[in-house]
Amino acid sequence: MSASFSAIASVQPLIAQLNADYARAIDDDRLEQWPDFFTEPCVYKITSSDNHRRGLPAGLVYADSKGMLRDRVSALREANIYERQSYRHIVGLPAVLEEADGAIRAETSFLVVRVMRTGAMDLFATGRYLDVIVEDDAALRFRERLVVCDSSRIDTLLAIPL
Amino acid sequence: MSPVDSHRAWPESTLSRLPYWVYQDEATYRQELRRIFEGPAWNYVCLESDVARPGDFRTTFVGEMPVIVVRGEEGRIHAFENRCAHRGALIALDDGGTAKHFQCVYHAWSYDLEGNLLGIAFEKGVNGRGGMPASFCKAEHGPRKLRTTTLCGLVFASLSPAAPPITEYLGAEVHGRLARVLKKPMEVLGRYVQALPNNWKLYVENVKDTYHASLLHAFFGTFRITRLTQGGGVLVSPDGAHHTSYTIDRADDRTSTAYREQGIRSEKQSYRLADPSLLDTVDEFGDGIQLQILSVFPNFVLQQIYNCLAVRQVLPKGPDAMELHWTYFGFADDGPEMKRRRLVQANLVGPAGYVSMEDGCIGGFVQRGAAAAGDELSVVNMGGEDAASAETRATETSVRGFWKAYRRYMGC
Numbered sequence: 001m002s003a004s005f006s007a008i009a010s011v012q013p014l015i016a017q018l019n020a021d022y023a024r025a026i027d028d029d030r031l032e033q034w035p036d037f038f039t040e041p042c043v044y045k046i047t048s049s050d051n052h053r054r055g056l057p058a059g060l061v062y063a064d065s066k067g068m069l070r071d072r073v074s075a076l077r078e079a080n081i082y083e084r085q086s087y088r089h090i091v092g093l094p095a096v097l098e099e100a101d102g103a104i105r106a107e108t109s110f111l112v113v114r115v116m117r118t119g120a121m122d123l124f125a126t127g128r129y130l131d132v133i134v135e136d137d138a139a140l141r142f143r144e145r146l147v148v149c150d151s152s153r154i155d156t157l158l159a160i161p162l
Numbered sequence: 163m164s165p166v167d168s169h170r171a172w173p174e175s176t177l178s179r180l181p182y183w184v185y186q187d188e189a190t191y192r193q194e195l196r197r198i199f200e201g202p203a204w205n206y207v208c209l210e211s212d213v214a215r216p217g218d219f220r221t222t223f224v225g226e227m228p229v230i231v232v233r234g235e236e237g238r239i240h241a242f243e244n245r246c247a248h249r250g251a252l253i254a255l256d257d258g259g260t261a262k263h264f265q266c267v268y269h270a271w272s273y274d275l276e277g278n279l280l281g282i283a284f285e286k287g288v289n290g291r292g293g294m295p296a297s298f299c300k301a302e303h304g305p306r307k308l309r310t311t312t313l314c315g316l317v318f319a320s321l322s323p324a325a326p327p328i329t330e331y332l333g334a335e336v337h338g339r340l341a342r343v344l345k346k347p348m349e350v351l352g353r354y355v356q357a358l359p360n361n362w363k364l365y366v367e368n369v370k371d372t373y374h375a376s377l378l379h380a381f382f383g384t385f386r387i388t389r390l391t392q393g394g395g396v397l398v399s400p401d402g403a404h405h406t407s408y409t410i411d412r413a414d415d416r417t418s419t420a421y422r423e424q425g426i427r428s429e430k431q432s433y434r435l436a437d438p439s440l441l442d443t444v445d446e447f448g449d450g451i452q453l454q455i456l457s458v459f460p461n462f463v464l465q466q467i468y469n470c471l472a473v474r475q476v477l478p479k480g481p482d483a484m485e486l487h488w489t490y491f492g493f494a495d496d497g498p499e500m501k502r503r504r505l506v507q508a509n510l511v512g513p514a515g516y517v518s519m520e521d522g523c524i525g526g527f528v529q530r531g532a533a534a535a536g537d538e539l540s541v542v543n544m545g546g547e548d549a550a551s552a553e554t555r556a557t558e559t560s561v562r563g564f565w566k567a568y569r570r571y572m573g574c
Contacts, residue, residue, distance in 0.1 A: 046514065051352050056353065057501075058490040059505070060354060060512055060514040062508060062509055064506070067435070068437045068439075070437075071435050071436050071437055074436070078380070079384065079433060081378065081380075082519060082520070152353065153354075153355040153356075153357055153485075154513035155357050156358060156513075156522050156526065157522035159514070
């Protein structure tokens with residue numbers, strides 16, 4: 001809550017654009033670009049609000065390097081078996097929480113609809129992104145993106161990143 | 163024979179053929195709940211550390227029966243049906259917590275930590291009018307109580323007086339393999355639920371199916387986490403019900419061309435990890451076993467894949483649905499390096515696991531593929547007809563063991 005009005009006004013549109021670009025890369029199946037939204041090193045973790053609140057550290061997905069993010073994508077492309085599916089992310093307005101030492105802390109709600117090859121469309125996940133965003137190589141990137149799902153229950157499998 | 167009877171026929175005198183109606187039939191499902199989950203089986207319900215102190219409780223299920231597992235004031239673990247003796251409402255509404263007693267929210271009937279009915283609101287009525295009849299005996303009313311037993315930090319519950327002592331239930335070999343992993347105090351690292359679109363038995367069979375692991379899961383085969391050409395085997399308890407499979411890496415497997423010769427999709431020669439720290443493992447049990455999967459009939463799985471440890475609880479939710487409750491754990495004395503290793507290797511398992519995500523969808527593929535084939539038969543013939551332990555994993559012996567136990571419980 002310590003971010004000033006002027007700081008929020010100046011960075012919020014940039015973070016909203018970053019989130020929009022991130023969601024489009026996933027929803028348009030340009031997953032190979034997904035690791036580039038992160039710094040090296042980075043933290044990307046998908047957890048649930050229950051695990052997060054209890055301080056339980058194991059995620060559904062955990063990566064602490066860009067290499068691990070690339071491995072997620074190559075496993076999905078080359079190794080893993082799952083039915084064809086896609087996501088539609090609806091991402092809320094980012095709340096800028098803090099800007100200090102060149103890093104922005106922000107929180108943004110999301111909602112993901114999963115569309116299966118059969119045509120079935122289901123609300124797959126809702127939650128919030130807890131982000132630490134820095135400027136890196138002339139772009140804003142996630143130094144940390146914690147994906148906190150509201151529910152700990154996942155339908156069938158989680159293949160594509162949130 | 164009536165059409166209904168023929169619909170439920172089993173092939174005579176073989177464990178190697180299974181009718182598909184067994185995954186579809188509503189009446190069969192209801193019978194399974196009565197005869198297996200509520201029968202003389204031990205159901206895994208929680209970790210002992212989940213109910214560490216007196217009053218600590220967790221709510222879960224035995225089949226579809228909601229239960230409360232709670233440690234009593236005297237230190238013993240009790241389990242009873244999470245159902246008020248009055249009108250049947252849930253007594254406890256949280257996943258867990260700490261309680262001095264339980265009180266139903268509907269009409270405030272209350273229970274002690276053993277599930278005994280203690281108090282009835284306005285039992286004597288108001289101003290001498292209303293209230294319960296004087297003849298009503300609280301001791302004769304209460305939710306059904308389950309027996310509990312603990313082993314290696316796990317809590318099991320049974321509704322039946324006929325379930326034998328847990329060590330006898332498991333047999334010495336499976337007990338030994340359980341104790342191999344659960345050898346010191348556990349620390350929970352995370353919990354998730356995976357909702358699967360298939361009959362519960364398809365998942366339990368998948369766990370016992372050593373034949374599929376390196377074929378369905380490219381990750382296993384490619385990185386030699388488990389391959390049929392490596393050392394290892396499968397132990398089946400004498401009654402068929404429980405199993406352990408294990409893999410020991412062998413140097414000669416590294417040059418084996420067996421998978422390539424079989425033209426198997428799951429061996430991807432060109433596939434490499436950009437960050438191989440995922441596979442950085444230490445032999446923490448000191449016996450060279452890099453993968454061990456253990457099942458306890460009917461609903462428990464213990465998994466060691468490298469240093470990634472988890473218990474899985476299978477909860478049936480109808481003929482074509484189930485939930486898999488994952489508890490990832492390490493040990494209380496893990497150092498920071500081991501802890502990070504377990505968090506990184508957790509990418510292998512769970513709903514998003516490089517390996518386990520495929521087990522999340524494969525049961526649904528069978529459920530859908532066999533939708534119109536209730537009277538057709540599935541083939542479970544790898545490794546022969548019996549359900550004995552084997553020194554190869556190119557066998558379906560432990561799947562046949564499951565059906566041997568299943569048919570005994572079901573009387574079919």
